[in-house]
Amino acid sequence: MTKEEVIEKVDAFLIDEFEIEEDQIKPDANFKDDLEIESLDFVDIVVIIEREFGFKVKGEEMTHIRQLSDLYDYIEEQVKIHS
């Protein structure tokens, strides 16, 4: 899976499931301050990652994710590890 495919899938679930406006989706968008994604929402992001990308996230692995680009990078890296 290419980085572009990861970004496309992540952006799609943020728009569809988290109801985030398309123009808010930027790599440097901060989850908490810009996208209003709170800690409970990260539980649902873990669920969606498992469904969309096929790997299980350990809760503590998500703690360093602050902005959208962190999530793209993390998923890209994990997809490579699990493929």
Add this chain to the structure above:
Amino acid sequence: MKRVVITGMGVYSTIGKNIEEVNHSLYNGVSGIGIDAKRIDDGFRSPLTGIIERPILKGVLPRRMRIGLPEQGEYAYVATMEALEMAQIDEDFRLKNEVGILYGNDSSAVPVINAIDIVRAKKDTTLVGSGSIFQSMNSTITMNLSVILKLTGVNFTISGACASSSHAIGMAMVLIQQGLQDIIICGGGQEVNAESMGSFDGLSAFSINTNDPTKASRPFDRDRDGLVPSGGAATVIVESYESAIKRGAPILAELTGYGFSSNGEHISVPNVEGPTKSLEKALKYAGLCAQDIDYINAHATSTIIGDMNEAQALYNIFGSKTPINSTKSMTGHEMWMCGASEIIYSILMMQNSYIAPTINFENPDEYSAKLNISGNRIEKNIDTFLSNSFGFGGTNSTLIVKKVK
């Protein structure tokens, strides 16, 4: 003690998705009962159930507020918004004034089952998702609505089986009479799905009269063969008389009596003495005698023993004259919701001067023959009514409501 009134009501049920639709159904004797094919597939003894559509709340509520709501929470949200609008209580008012919530609910089966299925299959609890816990607890409706509506008053759920929401209204009445709270959102919610009803179906308490589902729920009728499970949600705004007057809110009715008791006997088989005690307590609380009651909304669920025992309790106190009906003949048994919904149904009848028919009441049995029950609608002025709700464990609740002139 402070006087307690009802200033708003809202309902989402199998016989209508709002007050106006429900009033039309009650007036015309419309049934909300049908067949659920899933129950046939799942090996249920009875596929009969109230038929209800889930409201679509996407675009109405933000995701975070939506995902904690189970099915009955969605119904409760819709019913509560209708009640708040009628009572003229908007968000600005709720932010500046203490409003509480006491709601009846006694199960939330589907989220619990789904969560356990995921944990068993995936061996990872995180994959259950963040909404599940808030959907799964019995207090799901009060915990969600208190956050959605930004409430700062009393906030808890009452689980008293099929008397849950009647007790919730009774408790609200007591808190307001004591001056502890001025406005309480009160009601009951009931999920409508196969998963929550399997264990109840297993007790053979449900009607299997599937030839015509609309004829299956037949309270007090000689040929009744069991109840039909149903649900939805019903909300009333319970408020002190002074607060309602001060706000210029519409006063729909006054709550004047609350009676309660426990049978202290069998877990599922009701008796005559417990309901009798609840009825007597409610009359005493209201300072009324039996002749003061113009209409009785019976609990009568269409079970053989339940209806028989309630009929005896009602006859012992009220004799043969007081008009009695069971709106469960149309709605089926709305369980955790029925105490609140039947207060609303009865207020609608009081407002519009009629007693809804007990549909399917064609032939009385030995006990119901002594009571004033009609299979047809009766045009009648109602100034004061009484509503019974009874539940497993022998919990009984009786409310008395009167017109404010």
